[in-house]
Amino acid sequence: MPRLLIVEDSSTVMRVLKHLASTRLPNVDTVFATSMAEAKQAFIQNPDFYAAIVDLNLPDAPDGEVVEFTLKQGVSTIVLTGNFNEQRRKSLVDSGVVDYVVKESRHAYHYALKLARRLKTNHRIKVMVVDDSKMSRNHIRNLLERHLYRVIEAQDGLEAIEQMGIHPDVRLVITDFEMPNMDGFKLVNEIRSKFDKRGLAIIGLSSVESGILSAQFIKHGANDFLNKPFYPEEFYCRISQNLEAIELIEEIEDAANRDYLTGLYNRRAFFERAEALISKAQKKQVPTSFCIIDLDNFKLINDEYGHACGDEVLKRFARLFDKHCEKFLYARIGGEEFAMVMVGLDNDKALTLVNGLRQALVAQAIEWDGKQFHVSFSGGVITDSEGSVDHLYNRADEMLYRAKEAGRNMVFGND
């Protein structure tokens, strides 16, 4: 579990920070210290902190010595300070802290914790910096690395397009305008026409004197712009705002693709993905199997134990899919009906997998209202090197029907 250090001597502030850490950072091991001595002790016990939130003025470190200490340990440091002035701001930014937060209100502590949460995941986010000036690239790289982002560089638009091909998971492009070979506008156009707009933000850089450039960047498809020179604080705010907007859209899209009860893909999302997977596999002549699963006598479970119990069975079954079939595409496509596409599995292998899932379900005792019962399913598995998803679905459904007719709790494969 990632570890975060919080150093704060005020008991009131500490109470707020402890509460926020427990609610906002549940998957972080947060260590609390009330003095420089305790902070040092925490490092002796285990120096493996990914970040620290530290109070600038402590009784045994009145002049920011704790900041020097955590930075020296190579830990990304967020500073809490009660007194703010320009000289202090500059010295903190120059020293390499991630950010400073003035202790004005609860919002300040929310901000610090939000920043700590971002730092935890930033190492997974690739940012590409496109600028023909090495000095400028270095400056932006340093700022980004201070926030633990993964940085890729390109010196003009052409190289940027090439890098995008190598790193299709780049989430943010920061690009200058004036560059040889391909300028910033052309680059934004190219990126927007060649790559999926979702999940990729672009920030254009332009100097204040060039005025209209910023608006032009947006018209060409950038999400935002920054006037050079910029304050690091503004730079970070723009970056996190743009990344948060992408993440929010992804969350909404994900929710629209998921079944609310089980969290599995829903029918629409499944068929969209199945179509693409199956046609790709057929072109490459990779064996692919399609399966339909239907829980047995599910109406009886509802009738006997109630709808809430039926829901619980569906949720438990979904977790079995996660455990046994994680490499494949599966979904809840109707009430007690599920489907799966198994790329790379011929009919025998697919039958083995689905029968394993069936046995796992049958083995699981469900306890409800002091009673215990077991659930089974019937399934149909079809493997065909051609035919549309609809065709595979109909054939698998036919096999499922035969399995039900034959007595349930079994899986039928190709004829």
Ligand SMILES: Nc1nc2c(ncn2[C@@H]2O[C@H](COP(=O)(O)OP(=O)(O)OP(=O)(O)O)[C@@H](O)[C@H]2O)c(=O)[nH]1
């Ligand atoms: N609890 C619960 N029940 C659901 C949900 N969606 C569908 N059902 C119920 O699932 C039951 C399906 O019943 P049937 O189609 O008769 O099938 P069955 O009882 O499983 O019988 P066989 O498929 O022939 O084994 C119906 O009673 C639906 O109300 C749901 O989201 N939650």
